[in-house]
Amino acid sequence: MNSHSSGGHRLLLKTGITALFLFLFQVGFASAAPLKIVTSVPDLADFARRVGGNSVEVLSLASGKENPHAVPLRPSYIAKIRSADLFIQMGLDMEHAYAPALLAEARNLRLQPGKEGFLDLGEDVQAIGVPVVFDRADGDVHSKGNPHYNLDPVQAQRMVRAIGVRLAALRPAEAVQFRANADLYVKEIEERLGSWKARLSGKSVRFISYHPDFAYFAQRFGVRQEGTIEPKPGIEPGPAHIEALVRNMQSRKVGLIVKESFYSDRVPLELARRTGAVVVSVPIFVGATPEARDYLSMMDALVSGFATQ
Numbered sequence: 001m002n003s004h005s006s007g008g009h010r011l012l013l014k015t016g017i018t019a020l021f022l023f024l025f026q027v028g029f030a031s032a033a034p035l036k037i038v039t040s041v042p043d044l045a046d047f048a049r050r051v052g053g054n055s056v057e058v059l060s061l062a063s064g065k066e067n068p069h070a071v072p073l074r075p076s077y078i079a080k081i082r083s084a085d086l087f088i089q090m091g092l093d094m095e096h097a098y099a100p101a102l103l104a105e106a107r108n109l110r111l112q113p114g115k116e117g118f119l120d121l122g123e124d125v126q127a128i129g130v131p132v133v134f135d136r137a138d139g140d141v142h143s144k145g146n147p148h149y150n151l152d153p154v155q156a157q158r159m160v161r162a163i164g165v166r167l168a169a170l171r172p173a174e175a176v177q178f179r180a181n182a183d184l185y186v187k188e189i190e191e192r193l194g195s196w197k198a199r200l201s202g203k204s205v206r207f208i209s210y211h212p213d214f215a216y217f218a219q220r221f222g223v224r225q226e227g228t229i230e231p232k233p234g235i236e237p238g239p240a241h242i243e244a245l246v247r248n249m250q251s252r253k254v255g256l257i258v259k260e261s262f263y264s265d266r267v268p269l270e271l272a273r274r275t276g277a278v279v280v281s282v283p284i285f286v287g288a289t290p291e292a293r294d295y296l297s298m299m300d301a302l303v304s305g306f307a308t309q
């Protein structure tokens with residue numbers, strides 16, 4: 001009877017210790033609150049979610065459905081930036097119209113350029129089309145060269161790795177997991193890159209687009225840009241430019257008009273009617289269209305658009 005009772009005590013004691021450890025574990029776990037990340041565009045949010053997993057909470061300022069150079073300033077974003085641990089942007093002035101103003105208004109000292117909470121992924125990009133002379137008064141929005149490098153999957157892989165390195169610096173205790181998550185996503189992109197290249201190889205695609213969004217994509221996949229509907233980045237075309245485009249498309253045998261999803265189809269359809277070219281509407285950011293759920297599905301839809309010719 002005596003021994004039975006002491007066994008019962010030991011069991012109770014054991015259960016108590018287990019409960020105590022569980023409690024301490026949960027407290028410890030809860031104290032590591034998710035890192036709060038704000039990104040300018042949704043592709044970066046997709047990368048950050050994949051790398052950070054459950055250890056991050058991510059908000060993208062742009063939805064992907066709007067022109068990336070003209071994302072509306074929402075006052076509600078200021079509070080999000082004020083409490084964020086990390087801000088990630090494409091840079092090369094892509095976010096010129098909204099990010100600097102929001103960051104200044106939020107006055108979050110951790111997120112100032114040069115601090116660990118500010119990651120500008122454009123700093124390591126060899127930009128295409130850097131203007132020799134630049135005057136914003138012209139309306140040109142590519143002041144530091146073309147910032148649309150997100151459509152090159154090799155750049156995407158570099159961005160995923162860079163985000164992994166920065167998250168590891170912000171939270172060293174989870175560095176191994178962040179590295180593993182980044183490696184896995186880089187590998188997935190690598191596998192898809194092979195099939196995307198295969199779909200476009202040997203097709204000699206010649207195209208025009210609305211805005212010079214495909215400079216890096218064209219370089220990676222060997223498709224040929226023969227002009228843009230905008231005479232300069234950010235400037236709507238006049239009749240003289242449209243006439244010149246029609247002549248150029250006819251003489252260069254351009255059969256494809258790639259329209260970024262958020263642009264009007266008025267001019268693309270007019271050009272199609274006059275030249276016989278086909279218009280395809282494509283996403284150029286995650287979230288731009290229903291099928292562009294993440295970076296891989298966005299690129300799938302984009303490559304399909306180019307492969308229609």
Ligand SMILES: [Zn+2]
Nearest residue numbers: 069142211233
């Ligand atoms: Zn642009």
